[in-house]
Amino acid sequence: MKVPVFCGKDCGGGACPMLAEVEAGRVTRILPNPRSGKWILPCSRGYALASEHYSPLRLRSPLVRRGARGERRAQGAGGLGDFREASWDEALGMVSGRLGEIADRYGPDSVLALVGAGSTGALHSTSALAKRFLSLAKGYTKLWGSYSNGAARFVLPYLLGPEWKMSGFDPATMRHAEMIVLWGANVLEARLGSEIPARLLEAKARGTTVVAIDPRRSQTVDRAATWHITCRPGTDAALMLALLETLLEEGLSKDEWASERSVGFGRLADYVLGRADGIRRDPEWAQPITGVPPEQTRRLARAWAATSPVMLLPGYSIQRTRGGEETYRLTLALQLATGNFGKLGGSTGSLNNRLPTPRIGGMDPLDDPDRPAIPVLHWPDAILGGREADFPTDIRAALIAGGNWLGQGADARKSAKALDALEFSFCLELFPTPTALRCDVVLPVASPLEKEDIGIPWLGNWLAYKPRICTPSASARSDYEIYAELAWRMGFGQAYTEGRDEAAWVATFLAASEIPDIEAFRREGFWLAPEQERCGLADFARDPTAHPLGTPSGKVELESAALADETGGTAIPMWTDPPGGALRDSLLLVSPKVGHRTHSQGGDPESVARTGGHYLSMHPADATARGLAGGEEVRIEGVSGVARAKVRLDEGLMAGVVALPEGPWLPPDAAEFEVSSSPNLLSSTLDHGPAQAPSLHGLRVRVGRIQAES
Numbered sequence: 001m002k003v004p005v006f007c008g009k010d011c012g013g014g015a016c017p018m019l020a021e022v023e024a025g026r027v028t029r030i031l032p033n034p035r036s037g038k039w040i041l042p043c044s045r046g047y048a049l050a051s052e053h054y055s056p057l058r059l060r061s062p063l064v065r066r067g068a069r070g071e072r073r074a075q076g077a078g079g080l081g082d083f084r085e086a087s088w089d090e091a092l093g094m095v096s097g098r099l100g101e102i103a104d105r106y107g108p109d110s111v112l113a114l115v116g117a118g119s120t121g122a123l124h125s126t127s128a129l130a131k132r133f134l135s136l137a138k139g140y141t142k143l144w145g146s147y148s149n150g151a152a153r154f155v156l157p158y159l160l161g162p163e164w165k166m167s168g169f170d171p172a173t174m175r176h177a178e179m180i181v182l183w184g185a186n187v188l189e190a191r192l193g194s195e196i197p198a199r200l201l202e203a204k205a206r207g208t209t210v211v212a213i214d215p216r217r218s219q220t221v222d223r224a225a226t227w228h229i230t231c232r233p234g235t236d237a238a239l240m241l242a243l244l245e246t247l248l249e250e251g252l253s254k255d256e257w258a259s260e261r262s263v264g265f266g267r268l269a270d271y272v273l274g275r276a277d278g279i280r281r282d283p284e285w286a287q288p289i290t291g292v293p294p295e296q297t298r299r300l301a302r303a304w305a306a307t308s309p310v311m312l313l314p315g316y317s318i319q320r321t322r323g324g325e326e327t328y329r330l331t332l333a334l335q336l337a338t339g340n341f342g343k344l345g346g347s348t349g350s351l352n353n354r355l356p357t358p359r360i361g362g363m364d365p366l367d368d369p370d371r372p373a374i375p376v377l378h379w380p381d382a383i384l385g386g387r388e389a390d391f392p393t394d395i396r397a398a399l400i401a402g403g404n405w406l407g408q409g410a411d412a413r414k415s416a417k418a419l420d421a422l423e424f425s426f427c428l429e430l431f432p433t434p435t436a437l438r439c440d441v442v443l444p445v446a447s448p449l450e451k452e453d454i455g456i457p458w459l460g461n462w463l464a465y466k467p468r469i470c471t472p473s474a475s476a477r478s479d480y481e482i483y484a485e486l487a488w489r490m491g492f493g494q495a496y497t498e499g500r501d502e503a504a505w506v507a508t509f510l511a512a513s514e515i516p517d518i519e520a521f522r523r524e525g526f527w528l529a530p531e532q533e534r535c536g537l538a539d540f541a542r543d544p545t546a547h548p549l550g551t552p553s554g555k556v557e558l559e560s561a562a563l564a565d566e567t568g569g570t571a572i573p574m575w576t577d578p579p580g581g582a583l584r585d586s587l588l589l590v591s592p593k594v595g596h597r598t599h600s601q602g603g604d605p606e607s608v609a610r611t612g613g614h615y616l617s618m619h620p621a622d623a624t625a626r627g628l629a630g631g632e633e634v635r636i637e638g639v640s641g642v643a644r645a646k647v648r649l650d651e652g653l654m655a656g657v658v659a660l661p662e663g664p665w666l667p668p669d670a671a672e673f674e675v676s677s678s679p680n681l682l683s684s685t686l687d688h689g690p691a692q693a694p695s696l697h698g699l700r701v702r703v704g705r706i707q708a709e710s
């Protein structure tokens with residue numbers, strides 16, 4: 001029997017439809033769902049749903065901390081640290097009791113919702129379910145911003161007004177592109193949409209020029225690019241300025257078209273051409289910063305101007321850097337300068353997933369805009385510093401769900417210290433992650449195969465469905481069920497559930513949807529909305545007077561007085577040299593996503609086994625200069641501490657750049673951190689711009705022999 005299912009990991013794809021082959025009540029295989037066609041396809045993480053579900057590493061019982069905080073966690077039965085197994089009744093009683101006590105003693109704002117990622121879905125949205133619970137409890141402190149794309153999301157509303165949420169494109173429009181520029185967008189591994197990988201590969205096969213600007217020869221570069229340009233991480237804004245300079249200098253830019261649709265284009269041109277300060281931001285100026293030869297920059301600018309339409313797809317990586325805010329101001333400027341903004345087969349240069357998904361109901365998180373909030377980057381600083389450090393609240397407890405925050409956030413040492421400083425924390429998890437093992441109570445949650453839900457994609461005009469395929473074992477409960485039971489114990493069960501079980505919620509959401517045939521949707525697991533070639537802000541681009549944006553000027557604000565006033569930054573995007581001297585003199589770390597796991601979630605030992613381990617990739621010339629050999633374990637020193645990893649020599653990597661993949665689990669004991677290989681042992685919560693977004697690429701590091709330096 002084949003049953004529809006989807007993978008709802010919050011991964012950059014978001015809801016890939018699939019089929020589960022079920023024999024004698026056991027899922028034997030996960031297959032593509034033919035109803036979703038040849039474009040909307042899952043990745044290896046989706047095909048691993050069954051092995052994740054049946055993994056022997058999954059939590060089998062609620063766990064309750066036995067020892068005091070700070071005790072060595074590597075000890076204890078089953079390698080799970082200093083915990084004992086508990087009944088659901090005891091574990092839930094402990095959570096409801098401690099939450100109530102802490103809210104009474106310190107106020108409800110003392111509870112932090114450390115939630116996000118995890119799973120998407122109309123019902124089983126990790127973050128909506130948790131926020132709804134805490135809202136109805138007595139309140140909480142929330143996070144604002146984003147580890148993923150915080151800098152882009154911060155600046156885009158200044159440039160585009162509320163219409164920034166309409167500035168993406170449907171992947172089907174990629175078939176109209178004559179050239180595709182992937183700028184730091186490793187879409188075959190990081191995804192950025194369930195449909196983009198297949199569309200991209202088809203575009204390449206059809207003869208479309210695919211330019212990949214990336215310091216690494218990623219899988220995307222290897223399989224999809226026809227032209228690879230390596231650019232030093234953290235310097236993309238300088239390369240963008242040099243491209244603009246070439247366009248302007250050689251008379252290739254559509255100045256009038258861009259000026260009709262933006263404010264500040266002329267002032268940006270003055271800056272780029274050096275009219276204001278005598279410094280031309282030409283390709284020769286950019287080369288020492290970016291490492292890109294001037295002839296490559298000019299060739300790209302000329303190709304961009306000579307081809308139409310050009311689709312620019314900026315990845316998140318280019319804004320997860322120091323000064324990352326500037327990059328997305330300049331991607332929009334490039335698409336305006338070349339006349340590709342809002343054009344079918346082109347793009348605005350904004351975040352690609354900014355288009356509405358089909359209408360469907362969803363769990364209301366009961367969010368309150370006046371609730372105290374801290375930037376997500378600073379959650380450890382807020383716990384450790386509280387009001388004395390100018391945060392709005394003193395955090396005493398945390399609800400943790402949807403992620404292994406210890407491995408996913410900046411400065412893992414500080415994160416561990418912060419988790420240990422809490423008076424009480426509990427988490428909902430499938431696996432005994434290092435974050436879970438720093439909590440007081442760990443509640444095992446149901447797997448995706450054990451939950452009915454409606455899948456909402458990150459990018460695309462369609463929906464997916466899955467029934468409950470496997471009956472949850474006695475040891476696991478869905479997030480919804482856990483919060484509902486806690487809510488009943490705390491006196492607001494009716495308000496949380498509104499009298500509905502999970503099936504009733506799904507039926508309610510479907511009834512509120514635009515899906516014409518709900519029974520067919522349930523049967524087939526997929527519904528494609530009629531419009532499949534939406535091009536963000538096309539009306540504005542065609543006629544900016546008739547369809548103005550909601551910005552003060554009605555146009556794209558390449559020059560933004562509000563941005564300058566509110567952030568102390570510059571009204572037009574500019575390049576500023578990094579503190580500490582030129583980046584070319586340093587070894588720069590990037591921490592790329594890998595295709596087989598979403599951040600740090602899942603069973604890490606299994607993901608390590610699939611790939612053969614975590615490595616520090618290094619160009620052979622850099623290794624030779626340091627007397628290092630492939631396979632050798634090295635010490636990596638960054639701004640917040642040290643890590644270790646084995647060297648993998650990689651000629652496809654730009655010299656001067658090293659790559660350590662994001663997401664490996666840290667050991668339970670912080671004393672062992674420095675012999676592990678998480679790049680977040682090397683990053684900081686403090687190096688940020690006005691968006692307070694993380695800088696996780698282009699970090700200066702030193703790499704050397706262990707015996708020589710320790």
Ligand code: SF4
Pocket residue numbers: 007008009010011012013014015016041042043044045046047191193194598
């Ligand atoms: S792209 Fe994301 S949602 Fe789709 S299968 Fe992969 S992990 Fe799951």
